[in-house]
Amino acid sequence: MKPAILIHGPTASGKTALSIAVARKFDGEIVNADSMQVYDRLNVISARPSEEEMDGVPHHLFGHVPVATRFSTGEWLEQARTVIEDIQKREKTAVVVGGTGLYLMSLIEGLSDIPPVPEDVRHEVLEIAKADGLRGLKIRLQVVDPDAAARIDDNDRQRLTRAYEVWLATGRSLTSFQNNKTNAVLNPDEWLGVALTPPRSKLYARIDRRFEGMLMEGAMEEARALDRLGLDPELPAMKAHGMPWLTAFIRGELDAATAAENAKRDTRRYAKRQFTWIGRQFPFWPRIPSTEIATRIRVISALYREVDR
Known part of the structure; x- marks a missing residue:
């Protein structure tokens, strides 16, 4: 059985492109570990990889959950378990990638058996x-x-x-x-985890550029379509990066410039919290500060050889 490769990192740190390159190098298939990219109707706002970006590499658990649903970590874990087991049975490498640290943590440590909250x-x-x-x-x-x-x-x-x-x-x-956690999917010798930690100034600039690109690619139209559904604003999908501010603009509560700046600001703050999570919850995962895919691949390849001995 080939060890799984787990890639974590803050939003806009280049996880998508890296995961596809890693999957190609290690004969892998990609499993989503981002809590927003599971939802349908959030193609642009969640920065879900397009068919063109996927470039023929199999992707799993992307865009399969209705936006009106509260999708839990427990549900993701059981779906990921099924997908990863299938990938491994076919002697492929599971490349699990995403910015939701709790998803990745549940894979390797299991999940608490918490009853549903009414x-x-x-x-x-x-x-x-x-x-x-x-x-x-x-x-x-x-x-x-x-x-x-x-x-x-x-x-x-x-x-x-x-x-x-x-x-x-x-x-x-x-x-x-x-x-009292149970049901870990991957044992300690069955995975390699890395955390992308690019320089924050570069990351924050990339976040701003990416949001501007999203607006050009149809984020506003996506937000309008969601707003027309009349969904509960407390649903997870309605709290996707930028969504509350785009909705406020659509309803005439903010001007476009203010909405865009607030969305960028909140996303930068979220990235900062992700850095904190990595430091606290994944203290022993190797860090890759480089933003170059070639360098990242070299680091992962060296680490993978050690795990796959």
Whole structure:
């Protein structure tokens, strides 16, 4: 069985092009590990690779989930398990790529068996966050799950909300569930993981350029189509990079320049949080600071030879 190659990195760090090059070199197939690229109708906004970019390399778990769905990490993990096992049975290399660290972590460490959170609890926590702000929500979390509160950034709405939802729904802290993980897909000797860590100034400039390119490629039209569906703004797909600000522009709440600048700013902030996640959750993964594909391939090839002995 060929070891899987896991590629993580912040948004706009060049994961797509690298993954295709890696798949070609190691006779591989690509498995998506990005929580936005799983959704349909988000071709441009999620920076999902086009058919032209895929260039004949098989891609899995891209654009297969309806945007009106709340797709969980547990669902992704079980789908990824099936796909990876199939790839390995055919003696191919699974190249798992994406910016969602929790997806990659679940592959190698398993996932906590957390019961589903009822919709009324989700709504209650959203109302708390609106009334008290994220600071107030974190203070509440510090009381019931101090470990999670210490780990989660003050501005990370999604993870703060999730941790408090779990406690409110189950009476148990998220940390207590996370300390009892099961069902890892890959054993320690069955994978190689690398983290792309390009210079931040270059990355932030690339984020800005990429968003401008997305606007030219149809991001606004994509946002208009989603807005017409009348979906719950709290759905994950409606929080894709730039989507809230594009929606605000469409509804006449912001001018185009302000919407675009806010979208770029939020994406840069998200990239900063991804760097923090890499530092905390993947401390032993080799870093590749170079932005050159040829250099990245050389590093991965050298590491792969060590794992595949």
